[in-house]
Amino acid sequence: MEYQIQAPLIEEEIRQLRAGDYVYITGTIYTARDAAHKRMFEAWQQGEALPIDLQGNVIYYMGPSPAREGRPIGSAGPTTASRMDKYAPTFLDLGQKGMIGKGRRSSQVKEAIVRNGAIYFAAVGGAGAILSQVIKEAEVIAYDDLGTEAIRRLRVEKMPVIVAIDSQGNDIYEIAQQEYRK
Amino acid sequence: MREISCGEITECICKMCIQAAHFLSPDMEDILQQAKEKEIAPLGKQILQQLQDNLEIAGRDMIPICQDTGMAVFFLEVGQEVHITGGGLEDAVNEGVRRGYTEGYLRKSVVRDPLDRVNTGDNTPAIIHTRIVPGDKLCMTLAPKGFGSENMSRIVMLKPADGIEGVKKVILETVDLAGPNACPPMVVGVGVGGDFEKAALMAKHALTRETGKHSEIPYVEELEKEMLAKINDLGIGPAGLGGTVTALAVHIETYPTHIAGLPVAVNICCHANRHVTVEL
Numbered sequence: 001m002e003y004q005i006q007a008p009l010i011e012e013e014i015r016q017l018r019a020g021d022y023v024y025i026t027g028t029i030y031t032a033r034d035a036a037h038k039r040m041f042e043a044w045q046q047g048e049a050l051p052i053d054l055q056g057n058v059i060y061y062m063g064p065s066p067a068r069e070g071r072p073i074g075s076a077g078p079t080t081a082s083r084m085d086k087y088a089p090t091f092l093d094l095g096q097k098g099m100i101g102k103g104r105r106s107s108q109v110k111e112a113i114v115r116n117g118a119i120y121f122a123a124v125g126g127a128g129a130i131l132s133q134v135i136k137e138a139e140v141i142a143y144d145d146l147g148t149e150a151i152r153r154l155r156v157e158k159m160p161v162i163v164a165i166d167s168q169g170n171d172i173y174e175i176a177q178q179e180y181r182k
Numbered sequence: 183m184r185e186i187s188c189g190e191i192t193e194c195i196c197k198m199c200i201q202a203a204h205f206l207s208p209d210m211e212d213i214l215q216q217a218k219e220k221e222i223a224p225l226g227k228q229i230l231q232q233l234q235d236n237l238e239i240a241g242r243d244m245i246p247i248c249q250d251t252g253m254a255v256f257f258l259e260v261g262q263e264v265h266i267t268g269g270g271l272e273d274a275v276n277e278g279v280r281r282g283y284t285e286g287y288l289r290k291s292v293v294r295d296p297l298d299r300v301n302t303g304d305n306t307p308a309i310i311h312t313r314i315v316p317g318d319k320l321c322m323t324l325a326p327k328g329f330g331s332e333n334m335s336r337i338v339m340l341k342p343a344d345g346i347e348g349v350k351k352v353i354l355e356t357v358d359l360a361g362p363n364a365c366p367p368m369v370v371g372v373g374v375g376g377d378f379e380k381a382a383l384m385a386k387h388a389l390t391r392e393t394g395k396h397s398e399i400p401y402v403e404e405l406e407k408e409m410l411a412k413i414n415d416l417g418i419g420p421a422g423l424g425g426t427v428t429a430l431a432v433h434i435e436t437y438p439t440h441i442a443g444l445p446v447a448v449n450i451c452c453h454a455n456r457h458v459t460v461e462l
Contacts, residue, residue, distance in 0.1 A: 020225075035299065062249065063249060063291075064289070065245075065246045065251055065288055065289040066288075067287070068244065068245075068287050074245060074246065074287055075240075075246035075247070075248060075249035075251075075289070077249050079250070080330045080363045082363065102330070102362060103330075103361070103362045103422065104361060104362060122421065122422075122423070124229055124421050125330060125362075125365035126247065126328075126365045126452050126453055127236040127248075128236070128245070128246060128247065128248045128249040128250075129237075129240040130232060130236045130239055132245050133239065147290060147301050148249075148291070148301075162423060172423060173362050175424075176223075176225075176417075176419065176422075176423050176424025177361070177416070177417045177419070177424055178417065179417065179424050180223060180417035181417030182415040
């Protein structure tokens, strides 16, 4: 099935999505990868405020290449999500609703997805030029010193993703591989 | 002695970095086209089309194929009759990387220390493998390496008794474990023999071979074909979303080894198997 959805996410809407669905996301999402996750997690442990409000939001695991003049961003494909597995369950429990990345997740992340009615989308790895074109605005909003790993707010229009793990815990990487495995 | 100046080397490396990030070599373009024809999964076919569109946009609009423009890995073959003037060879290479990654709007993905993790800001230092060879040429191959696939690579020190079946098992297990994380369809580089670091180096070097060209050793060629078929039977498919094209090619290099050993290294590369060679 193909769907159009808005970000930030509404739980009732994402509960209808199933692993394998093709989804186009429009709206505001945030980027954070390894270093930003570590820093946000440590801030939370210290009881400090996080630089972004996680409630209902989507984090795109992505560190772009620099933008050329006149463009909002450079190449902008997903990075491997499992490196964020250590932090993701905590952020989901704090209200984050969606993740965009690539590759398999841990059982702890799956459990946190189900527990919170959240969702994990896969974008196509290595399609950074195409994905660059759906990003209409990009602004660094925290951790500027991290360079490509800074937290950015993005405005995306019809960003193409596939539901990798749905709110019930169905995992497309397991389902699809079994179908074609000899 | 033939003289080559550091300035000339730096200039050349700068261009190679920008070229590699935006354009795949013709062998890779051909093999991706063939993959799309072979793939039977509808979603897999759609993803392979998306990768071809991505290549077109990358070249047309000068947006890197992938945001991970990699750590710059070089294989240099320095003719022993070459005299490099005006500075050090490695400095000249690093200056080329610095300029290429800055002027080309490429991502700076290198941290100065593996544990304190502060970005160097210019993608240096490069990883440079140098061989001294006969002749008066300088042959430079750049293979920028993304770490989605690099992280899924492995080295195993097998026992001689494990034999060819052991080698096959290591290759298949490594690809299966890599699955969607390594951005399939992948190119699989394998080094068998030598010692610990020689095996790893061969696996990396094998990725720079013209994609799909087989080893000249008949049994190795057979092994490459068998492994490609078995990898594609794993069902991982394009982007790991299921399908019949998981790998585009398997390249295996071998080297004599010790009576007690059978090292096997598997270096996985994503579908953006970027490499550029220039001879000065």
